[in-house]
């Protein structure tokens with residue numbers, strides 16, 4: 001049927017006001033006078049959604065008509081951040097809505113503040129997925145995001161006596177206006193059971209599962225920026241099946257049967273909060289298979305036309321695997337083709353090999369996902385068989401390429417034998433994917449040289465790099481309206497969709513008037529941060545001090561403890577009289593970090609940062625020159641206020657450990673200078689902004705690897721650097737912990753001075769020296785502003801639009817489609 005969709009409502013204040021009031025009165029069932037803040041938020045969001053829906057329907061029609069190649073981004077996480085403002089901006093409704101609400105005596109920003117962001121991700125990887133779907137839509141690429149609609153996203157962090165306490169993130173509690181459930185597209189996903197032979201089939205077997213759940217899709221709009229395209233993000237929620245009920249109901253225990261439904265529904269209950277040391281939990285594997293199986297079936301049944309010739313599948317889709325979390329899709333596609341469609345093994349493998357590409361996001365060996373054969377075989381017996389056969393055939397290829405090299409065969413095998421038999425998901429992804437990419441130049445190089453060396457040697461053409469990026473819509477245009485206005489005044493607004501245009505700002509770095517206005521914007525952003533921290537957390541910061549920010553997940557490799565040592569050392573310098581107080585530039589250190597709930601050392605570090613902060617903030621003798629704040633529950637909402645206010649961006653991981661980093665890009669684009677190691681995308685940031693506009697310190701990756709190999713002796717650094725010793729001793733003395741020298745203090749002291757995999761003490765001297773250079777540079781306001789503007793002008797490369805274009809050119813070979821709008 002070709003019924004045209006209802007035309008989009010006009011973008012006028014009157015029409016918007018009508019839409020808003022209609023939603024308020026008929027959607028929420030309240031009068032404006034009696035409406036709660038949440039009523040207003042929901043009504044406003046639904047009104048905005050209406051405007052986008054027409055475009056959404058159009059996009060879907062065109063997609064069906066064109067049958068163009070689609071990119072499906074498979075990711076266990078999408079850390080979307082607040083939706084309302086993004087929807088307003090994408091649909092050109094921002095001004096109209098503001099005015100319309102003002103006419104009704106309402107304030108848009110007040111209403112926006114009600115929104116609870118969907119925290120459906122841990123950190124970098126989840127936020128990257130959100131930036132990528134934004135860019136895919138803006139670049140007009142037919143694409144769909146597939147993931148999980150966790151009922152509870154990343155936990156809410158609070159501090160009790162400075163210690164992290166986790167509480168559930170019940171983000172759906174007040175209703176989510178941005179999702180539309182589609183029960184008619186629900187699919188069944190099965191688990192467990194056994195397999196049996198099928199007569200006369202090549203490779204096919206029958207899977208007799210023993211339990212099943214329904215995957216219920218919720219659609220989210222992903223609007224492109226001012227281009228009329230609205231893509232779809234489809235997140236799956238687990239529901240008990242009808243059949244599931246009947247089985248148990250028939251057993252006669254009604255109450256137990258109802259209760260048992262929660263077993264199935266647990267699958268999408270909660271996001272696992274570990275972001276670097278996977279736990280091998282059965283429920284996590286259930287989640288992975290759940291969303292991947294549902295997504296594959298959805299694509300084959302709902303996106304492809306009936307009767308589609310699946311031998312052409314690689315022309316219609318690339319499934320991009322966001323890390324190994326969705327890799328079980330590989331044996332699932334094999335299973336569908338062989339067991340359900342009756343294909344031969346070889347035909348199925350030929351197609352499967354062309355459908356998947358794999359992005360790796362780590363270099364830490366402990367972060368590589370591995371599933372025990374025992375667990376996998378119990379939950380997905382058929383998939384285990386398929387993985388074994390993929391491995392057998394793969395190892396034949398290896399043996400042929402390297403006759404007699406059984407050591408290599410063992411290293412490369414998808415199946416690890418030690419410490420228990422287990423499936424190495426990164427190996428499976430590399431064998432099955434037609435491309436493997438790292439997320440920054442250095443990372444891709446190290447992947448090919450180290451983590452996946454054998455594979456890169458066997459298939460050099462498979463390996464490529466796509467340096468990460470961030471969406472300029474959210475992280476500049478929305479988060480920093482002051483800077484955006486200034487940029488647009490200078491070079492027009494084309495930069496919002498072509499960030500390389502920021503280079504045209506370069507001459508303005510030499511213009512004193514532009515620098516003055518740039519500083520004014522930064523100052524206003526700091527005051528906005530101060531207001532938000534006061535209202536949100538009762539924290540007090542000066543409106544004008546240097547803002548030195550370290551925000552990211554808490555992990556030893558990121559070295560928050562090195563930052564802490566620097567702060568302690570500054571404090572110790574003042575207290576011991578080594579540093580005159582007047583010589584210190586007023587500085588506010590801002591931390592934001594969640595620790596995985598089971599990561600004891602990370603939690604101790606948080607407690608210590610809070611303890612040090614408290615001591616410093618309460619010490620009147622510092623006359624307020626140093627402040628340490630650690631607002632709890634750092635999330636996308638807070639990032640959007642914090643990043644634009646920052647002067648200094650801390651990117652201080654041990655070289656060779658941070659795959660890319662994306663916060664580093666957001667800070668540079670908002671005019672913060674980076675103090676950083678030669679790690680991840682820092683390398684590329686420094687190359688672009690120039691050495692004069694970047695504070696580099698620390699060992700390089702080869703230096704770090706060397707030191708590690710020849711034996712790192714932290715004690716030597718402790719003994720030979722008096723300032724380091726003084727800082728560590730002050731910490732160990734209990735000066736910040738009310739005299740308590742045990743617990744977190746002793747534990748952190750020991751971890752830094754005894755055996756620290758991330759060698760914080762080795763980089764201390766060079767870090768502290770670099771910080772002294774920062775101090776000096778900051779004194780010269782004009783020069784600092786110059787550097788900051790050059791950071792903005794030279795980092796347009798880090799737009800996720802550019803990343804997506806690289807994926808299109810190097811991996812997907814899909815064409816953008818122009819909408820006729």
Ligand code: 26Q
Pocket residue numbers: 122123124125126128272274275276277278279280284325361362369439468658659660661662680
């Ligand atoms: C896996 C299995 C079981 C449970 C949890 C996980 C899991 C979940 C999340 C493993 C890893 C993550 C997240 C990883 C992550 O965020 N990596 C970061 O990705 C960014 C985007 O590429 C990079 O910029 C960062 O350098 C990298 O650390």
